[in-house]
Amino acid sequence: xxxxxxxxxxxxxxxxxxxxxxxxxxxxxxxxxxxxxxxxxxxxxxxxxxxxxxxxxxxxxxxxxxxxxxxxxxxxxxxxxxxxxxxxxxxxxxxxxxxxxxxx
Amino acid sequence: xxxxxxxxxxxxxxxxxxxxxxxxxxxxxxxxxxxxxxxxxxxxxxxxxxxxxxxxxxxxxxxxxxxxxxxxxxxxxxxxxxxxxxxxxxxxxxxxxxxxxxxxxxxxxxxxxxxxxxxxxxxxxxxxxxxxxxxxxxxxxxxxxxxxxxxxxxxxxxxxxxxxxxxxxxxxxxxxxxxxxxxxxxxxxxxxxxxxxxxxxxxxxxxxxxxxxxxxxxxxxxxxxxxxxxxxxxxxxxx
Ligand code: SF4
Ligand code: FES
Numbered sequence: 001x002x003x004x005x006x007x008x009x010x011x012x013x014x015x016x017x018x019x020x021x022x023x024x025x026x027x028x029x030x031x032x033x034x035x036x037x038x039x040x041x042x043x044x045x046x047x048x049x050x051x052x053x054x055x056x057x058x059x060x061x062x063x064x065x066x067x068x069x070x071x072x073x074x075x076x077x078x079x080x081x082x083x084x085x086x087x088x089x090x091x092x093x094x095x096x097x098x099x100x101x102x103x104x
Numbered sequence: 105x106x107x108x109x110x111x112x113x114x115x116x117x118x119x120x121x122x123x124x125x126x127x128x129x130x131x132x133x134x135x136x137x138x139x140x141x142x143x144x145x146x147x148x149x150x151x152x153x154x155x156x157x158x159x160x161x162x163x164x165x166x167x168x169x170x171x172x173x174x175x176x177x178x179x180x181x182x183x184x185x186x187x188x189x190x191x192x193x194x195x196x197x198x199x200x201x202x203x204x205x206x207x208x209x210x211x212x213x214x215x216x217x218x219x220x221x222x223x224x225x226x227x228x229x230x231x232x233x234x235x236x237x238x239x240x241x242x243x244x245x246x247x248x249x250x251x252x253x254x255x256x257x258x259x260x261x262x263x264x265x266x267x268x269x270x271x272x273x274x275x276x277x278x279x280x281x282x283x284x285x286x287x288x289x290x291x292x293x294x295x296x297x298x299x300x301x302x303x304x305x306x307x308x309x310x311x312x313x314x315x316x317x318x319x320x321x322x323x324x325x326x327x328x329x330x331x332x333x334x335x336x337x338x339x340x341x342x343x
Contacts, residue, residue, distance in 0.1 A: 001337040004304045004330070068307075071300060072266040 007064045010057035017054045048102055055098040059091040106134040109184055111142055114194040116201050117153065127151070133184050139172055139191065140179035143205075156205040163317060166253030169196055170205050176255035176315040196258040212254050215270050219278035219296050224289035240285040247280040247325055249318045256312035256322055268301040272312035272322045275303060279325040282332065290336070298333045306330075 074080045111129045147154045157167040163181040171194040199207040257271035278297045312322040
């Protein structure tokens with residue numbers, strides 16, 4: 001149940017986050033994505049928090065979706081378990097690299 | 105006004121030939137007659153080996169569900185005049201076929217059993233019966249009208265790929281008891297429907313709603329089950 005609820009919540013975060021991203025990057029003029037502006041933004045703590053929340057939402061939402069697909073579509077238990085293992089390891093690795101990029 | 109119709113029927117007669125074949129029959133039916141009348145006519149006058157289930161012939165027993173022109177429906181509730189002149193009939197999808205239009209419903213009924221489809225109430229019964237107010241009855245009225253024909257579950261893409269999924273019909277049955285004010289087994293029943301192959305597998309595809317011959321909004325009921333599970337989960341109920 002919690003996993004499902006989190007899927008819904010991250011879905012909402014993604015919609016809001018994406019909207020924000022689009023408005024900022026595509027409709028607010030060119031100044032917003034010059035090199036300086038982007039670097040400046042990335043060094044602000046509030047943006048770091050936003051990016052990390054967004055990163056986790058995207059990873060969780062995407063891989064929980066894959067989990068659903070595997071549960072429903074994959075026949076055969078060993079393949080199923082293997083794939084389920086992969087979709088735990090892979091997002092963790094991606095999260096690690098993502099955090100590295102955001103924070104350093 | 106009567107008219108000629110062509111019935112194209114998917115046949116499977118394992119005793120004769122393990123291969124599937126399509127048979128075509130042409131027959132005259134009037135505008136009051138239903139697909140079931142056509143099938144009976146074929147069986148009685150053209151080919152006695154044609155096999156299908158029927159009982160009530162009035163949309164109550166749920167035994168004549170089959171796939172007619174690509175959609176699961178009751179043969180006894182589908183007027184031929186509402187269909188094109190070519191009528192294609194197959195058994196319900198995704199269940200093992202026993203013969204012709206007869207499928208093995210065991211899996212379907214097992215799912216139903218899993219949600220404990222009976223009233224559970226350990227409290228001593230009152231002198232006469234456990235009274236239910238009309239308002240309380242109204243809460244579950246729609247779900248009570250299910251005749252367990254199996255159209256919904258066999259139309260569900262999640263069931264096609266995940267045979268362990270409880271499916272719309274069984275979940276609707278769970279709803280019928282979970283929201284029955286006389287029932288006392290909320291925890292147990294929620295436990296039964298919230299497993300890996302339970303409510304969370306429903307992706308609101310609405311195929312079930314589209315085919316239900318009793319026009320039940322099944323998806324709405326499943327969503328209410330999810331909401332109930334989340335609510336109970338917050339209070340420390342089953343996962
Ligand atoms: S919900 Fe509708 S389609 Fe499903 S079994 Fe009941 S009557 Fe048939
Ligand atoms: S024969 Fe009973 S529902 Fe069609």
